[in-house]
Amino acid sequence: MPNGKETRRTCIPRNTRASKMSESRHPGNHQPNHTSREIMRKLNVTLAVVGFSFSLGVMAEQNMPYDVYMADKDRIQREYDVDKERCDSLAGNAEDICEAEAKGKKEVAEAELEARYKPSRKASYEVAVAKAEADYRVAKERCDDQAGNVKDVCLEEAKAAEAAAKADAKREY
Numbered sequence: 001m002p003n004g005k006e007t008r009r010t011c012i013p014r015n016t017r018a019s020k021m022s023e024s025r026h027p028g029n030h031q032p033n034h035t036s037r038e039i040m041r042k043l044n045v046t047l048a049v050v051g052f053s054f055s056l057g058v059m060a061e062q063n064m065p066y067d068v069y070m071a072d073k074d075r076i077q078r079e080y081d082v083d084k085e086r087c088d089s090l091a092g093n094a095e096d097i098c099e100a101e102a103k104g105k106k107e108v109a110e111a112e113l114e115a116r117y118k119p120s121r122k123a124s125y126e127v128a129v130a131k132a133e134a135d136y137r138v139a140k141e142r143c144d145d146q147a148g149n150v151k152d153v154c155l156e157e158a159k160a161a162e163a164a165a166k167a168d169a170k171r172e173y
Contacts, residue, residue: 104134
């Protein structure tokens with residue numbers, strides 16, 4: 001007569017269960033061999049490396065020495081003076097367009113320099129606004145070459161483009 005102990009002995013021995021578990025990890029079985037702990041560890045390492053690389057970029061931007069900043073500011077002013085002299089050789093509206101381009105180039109360069117010297121969301125916004133205003137100023141001068149309704153439409157389009165660029169900058173930064 002079988003008693004309770006004998007029926008327990010007829011169950012699958014522990015070593016047989018272990019061998020079946022090891023078979024499920026066999027490479028031909030197409031089941032993943034990673035535990036969730038290993039995956040999380042690899043993910044954490046990857047995220048740490050990515051975060052560190054971004055922080056190095058930000059730290060490099062913040063460490064612009066003051067003398068480099070001032071040298072760049074002087075360079076921007078010299079470039080503006082050269083561009084303005086070049087514009088003096090032109091006449092009429094072509095001179096106005098050239099001066100608007102030179103002034104816009106200077107203002108954008110100064111805004112970008114400030115953004116590199118003191119990086120922030122506000123500085124990035126100021127760069128986008130400077131670009132929008134410079135583009136508008138040049139477009140407005142180009143519209144002066146036209147007359148009548150065409151000029152009015154040109155000015156409205158320039159104004160709309162400036163407003164859209166500023167709205168994009170506000171939304172983005």
